[in-house]
Amino acid sequence: MTTVSDTVPSEPKAKISTAVRNALAKHGYARLTTAKIAAECDMTEAGLYYHYDSKDAMIVAFLDTATGFLKRELADLDAKDPETRLRQACERLFVTYDDEPRRRVNIAVMELLSHAPYNETLREPLLDLEASNLAVLHDIVATGIDQGVFRDTAPDGVAAFLLAAANGSTGFYLALGMEDAGADLHDAVSAYIDSLVA
Amino acid sequence: MTTVSDTVPSEPKAKISTAVRNALAKHGYARLTTAKIAAECDMTEAGLYYHYDSKDAMIVAFLDTATGFLKRELADLDAKDPETRLRQACERLFVTYDDEPRRRVNIAVMELLSHAPYNETLREPLLDLEASNLAVLHDIVATGIDQGVFRDTAPDGVAAFLLAAANGSTGFYLALGMEDAGADLHDAVSAYIDSLVA
Numbered sequence: 001m002t003t004v005s006d007t008v009p010s011e012p013k014a015k016i017s018t019a020v021r022n023a024l025a026k027h028g029y030a031r032l033t034t035a036k037i038a039a040e041c042d043m044t045e046a047g048l049y050y051h052y053d054s055k056d057a058m059i060v061a062f063l064d065t066a067t068g069f070l071k072r073e074l075a076d077l078d079a080k081d082p083e084t085r086l087r088q089a090c091e092r093l094f095v096t097y098d099d100e101p102r103r104r105v106n107i108a109v110m111e112l113l114s115h116a117p118y119n120e121t122l123r124e125p126l127l128d129l130e131a132s133n134l135a136v137l138h139d140i141v142a143t144g145i146d147q148g149v150f151r152d153t154a155p156d157g158v159a160a161f162l163l164a165a166a167n168g169s170t171g172f173y174l175a176l177g178m179e180d181a182g183a184d185l186h187d188a189v190s191a192y193i194d195s196l197v198a
Numbered sequence: 199m200t201t202v203s204d205t206v207p208s209e210p211k212a213k214i215s216t217a218v219r220n221a222l223a224k225h226g227y228a229r230l231t232t233a234k235i236a237a238e239c240d241m242t243e244a245g246l247y248y249h250y251d252s253k254d255a256m257i258v259a260f261l262d263t264a265t266g267f268l269k270r271e272l273a274d275l276d277a278k279d280p281e282t283r284l285r286q287a288c289e290r291l292f293v294t295y296d297d298e299p300r301r302r303v304n305i306a307v308m309e310l311l312s313h314a315p316y317n318e319t320l321r322e323p324l325l326d327l328e329a330s331n332l333a334v335l336h337d338i339v340a341t342g343i344d345q346g347v348f349r350d351t352a353p354d355g356v357a358a359f360l361l362a363a364a365n366g367s368t369g370f371y372l373a374l375g376m377e378d379a380g381a382d383l384h385d386a387v388s389a390y391i392d393s394l395v396a
Contacts (some may be wrong), residue, residue, distance in 0.1 A: 002297075010255075010303050024371045028312065028313065028315075028316060028359035029312075030228050030313070041392045047309075080318070088380075097360075104315075107312050107315060108312070109310060109368070110308060110311065110369065111312035111313070111371040112295065113308065113368075113369040113370075113374070114226065114227075114306070114308045114309035114312060114373060114374045115226070115228070115309070115374045116374055117226075117305060118229075119375055120225060123374065126374055127368075127374050127376070129375060130369065130370040130376060130379075131376070134379060140307045154382065154385060154386065154389075156378075156379075156382040157382045157383065157386030157389065158377045158386060159382070160380075160382040160383035160386055161363055161378075161383055161386035161387065161390065163366070163370065164362070164363040164364075164366035164367045164370070164371075164383050165359055165362040165366055166366065167366035167369050168361065168362035168363055168364065168366025168367070168368075169362045169366070170309075170311075170366075171308065171311040171324075171328065171365050172328040172361065172362070173362075174315045175311045175312070175315055176293060176314055176321065176324055176325050176328060177354070178325070178328060178329070180354075181332060181358045181361075182355070182358075184352065184354040184355045185228075185359055185362050186357065187352060187355045187357030187360035188352065188356060188358055188359035191351070191352075191355065191392070192359065195393055197284075198343075
């Protein structure tokens with residue numbers, strides 16, 4: 001999948017990725033058209049098809065860009081100590097309802113995930129995105145265990161639990177607007193991280 | 199929303215709900231048609247429209263039935279003691295990859311959740327489903343705290359954390375097939391329940 005987008009120069013790729021992101025946030029995947037992507041940047045549909053041969057290939061470019069962006073953002077967290085890094089990574093992965101652009105993008109990514117069993121083009125970049133997020137969380141927890149900041153626990157399990165909870169909050173909290181449950185979840189995740197501290 | 203389906207007699211409602219469930223499991227929401235729903239039961243499309251005036255109203259009937267079914271299933275758990283009840287409820291809510299029918303239904307429900315911001319008809323029954331699941335988990339945890347089985351913690355938070363993790367496993371584990379992460383998650387949830395025990 002990455003080979004598809006890797007053949008496109010970085011400037012149009014970045015521009016089209018941003019347009020896909022904005023169009024997905026506004027319309028979701030089911031109603032997404034290349035005309036709506038073109039409307040988000042100063043390009044024609046023909047211009048889009050010059051670089052990508054399908055709407056899904058444009059979405060792959062967006063996912064690829066988003067994975068890279070999130071990976072860098074999580075690598076560049078301010079804190080050095082693993083406990084604070086884990087809290088900052090969770091603040092980034094657990095999107096709040098008030099953050100409308102990210103809320104809408106996360107809902108669209110959840111929609112893309114639901115198409116993955118039927119859509120091979122989307123499956124690979126979504127696997128890359130989830131694997132990248134798991135790896136970031138794993139590395140923070142593993143480093144914390146090595147340094148004696150966290151008690152001896154399975155970093156893979158903590159990473160899977162936190163990522164599942166972050167992704168799962170997209171349904172009842174971000175898509176349905178159950179704000180009380182969102183606040184309860186935030187507190188429970190914070191208490192869970194407390195419980196990891198040695 | 200419930201009023202829509204409540205006007206339909208229980209026999210056709212149950213039959214159509216099962217057909218919607220099977221059709222969603224096979225095709226997902228984006229490709230669902232009333233012809234595909236009709237193909238899952240011995241009814242014509244006209245017969246479906248005699249009871250429900252839209253495809254989404256048929257999905258509401260399915261969600262309403264699923265919420266009731268899951269609520270009864272979780273109320274009828276074998277165990278009496280709260281710790282075992284919580285583990286059994288989680289076994290029910292955390293669907294495994296090998297359970298193909300439930301896996302496919304959960305992926306379709308995730309797709310419905312992604313449409314909730316754009317679709318008022320679907321939003322209400324999805325809110326009912328999530329609220330019902332949260333209430334079941336909350337009540338088990340609250341009872342366990344009252345009985346001194348669980349340590350003093352916030353039952354709303356535990357419920358939101360477990361439901362978010364269960365729902366979130368639908369993406370990376372059920373839709374993308376990341377089976378290692380699914381196994382890691384299972385172990386982490388089990389350890390989390392251990393940590394709740396007084």
